[in-house]
Amino acid sequence: MSARGVAAALLGALVMFSVVSREDTGAALQGEARVRAAPLDNPSGTRPGLAPVTSAGDRAEAVRLIRRLAVAPMGSKAGYSRARFGRNWADTATGVPYARNGCRTRDDLLARDGEKVRYRSGSDCVVVAMELRDPYTGRTIRWSRKRADEVQVDHVIPLSYEWRMGARRWSAAKRARIANDPLNLMPVEGDVNEAKGGLGPARWLPPRRKVRCAYAVRFAQVALKYDLPVTRADKAAMLAQCR
Numbered sequence: 001m002s003a004r005g006v007a008a009a010l011l012g013a014l015v016m017f018s019v020v021s022r023e024d025t026g027a028a029l030q031g032e033a034r035v036r037a038a039p040l041d042n043p044s045g046t047r048p049g050l051a052p053v054t055s056a057g058d059r060a061e062a063v064r065l066i067r068r069l070a071v072a073p074m075g076s077k078a079g080y081s082r083a084r085f086g087r088n089w090a091d092t093a094t095g096v097p098y099a100r101n102g103c104r105t106r107d108d109l110l111a112r113d114g115e116k117v118r119y120r121s122g123s124d125c126v127v128v129a130m131e132l133r134d135p136y137t138g139r140t141i142r143w144s145r146k147r148a149d150e151v152q153v154d155h156v157i158p159l160s161y162e163w164r165m166g167a168r169r170w171s172a173a174k175r176a177r178i179a180n181d182p183l184n185l186m187p188v189e190g191d192v193n194e195a196k197g198g199l200g201p202a203r204w205l206p207p208r209r210k211v212r213c214a215y216a217v218r219f220a221q222v223a224l225k226y227d228l229p230v231t232r233a234d235k236a237a238m239l240a241q242c243r
Contacts, residue, residue, distance in 0.1 A: 036135070039217040040065075045183030046097050048113040050135035053213040053242065062213055062242040066220045069238075072165060072229035077198075080163040086176035089153075093180040094173065105180045109153050113187045114143075134189045136206035136215075141189060152193040154186045155179065156215070157222050160198035165228055174226070184222045202233035205241070213242040 036049030040058055053062050082088065089106040093099045098108040103125035111117055114130030129144040132151055143151045159167075159179060167175055178184055196204045201219060205212045216238035223230055230238075 036133075039214050039221060043183070043221065044097055045181065045185070046112065049133065050186065050211050050214050050218065052210045053217060059213060059242050062217045062220075063239060065217060065224070066235065066238045066242065069220055069223055069235050070227075070229040071232045071235055074161075074231050075164045075166070075168070077160055077164055079168060080160050082159065084163065084168075084172075084175060085159050085179035086172065089180070090176075093176040096177050096181040096183075098182060099180065105185070106153050109182060109185050109187050110151070112182065132187055134192070135186060135211055136188045136192050136208055138208045139189060149190045151187050152190040154188045154193045154196065156184050156186055156218050157228065158196070158198040158200075161200055162226075162228060165230065167228070178222070178226050178228075181222070181225075183218070183225065186218075200231060200234035200237075201241070202231065202237040205237070216241045 035047075036051035037047035038051040038053055038058065040053065040061060041047075053059055086092065089104045091098075091100055091102065091104055093105075098105065101108070103111075107125050107127050110127040110130060110132075114127065114132055116129075116131050117127055118129040120126035120128050127145075132141045132143055133139075134141055134151075136154075141151055155162075157178075162175075162178060167178070192207065201216055206215050219230075219234075220238060222228070
């Protein structure tokens with residue numbers, strides 16, 4: 001093999017290693033459509049998107065999962081602030097996927113769900129442009145950091161909801177985990193995220209009806225993982241989406 005051929009082979013091997021390494025940490029494969037994952041098949045939250053729950057068997061499993069939720073009345077929001085859940089998107093949580101990998105949590109999630117992802121020159125963390133198929137609306141958003149708020153990372157269970165349902169009594173470390181756990185995080189259209197605010201499923205559901213059961217399942221998965229109760233009305237609304 002010529003020197004040029006050897007160099008090309010080495011470069012190919014390095015590129016393959018880079019792709020595998022980035023995929024292992026949840027990053028998007030450049031120029032390829034990501035396969036959306038149904039929540040029942042994505043218990044770690046490291047696969048992208050929010051695919052509908054469609055089969056009768058999966059919907060029955062979703063109902064069984066939601067029925068396991070504890071219920072409690074909603075408490076006061078007094079004392080809540082975003083800072084109670086740690087510094088915004090800091091890579092300092094422990095015990096959840098992507099924790100302490102050197103990238104901010106927001107960038108990890110944009111890379112997980114984005115297509116045609118582009119990174120800042122000299123960085124394999126900072127996402128500067130991508131396409132996002134918004135799971136809540138079905139729209140495709142061509143995003144860049146110049147329009148940063150056009151895509152926001154939604155906490156499936158809003159942090160203020162968590163606070164009112166018992167997180168005020170948690171340790172700071174546990175609050176940081178739920179705030180940075182990819183199971184609880186979904187890049188979505190900014191306006192939709194702002195419309196949701198701190199509401200539970202009884203008062204807000206994704207505009208895209210076909211993912212409402214999947215959204216309810218994801219909400220339930222996070223609540224069960226962190227032993228967080230939901231309101232009786234929210235549990236009823238979640239069950240109604242999957243029956």
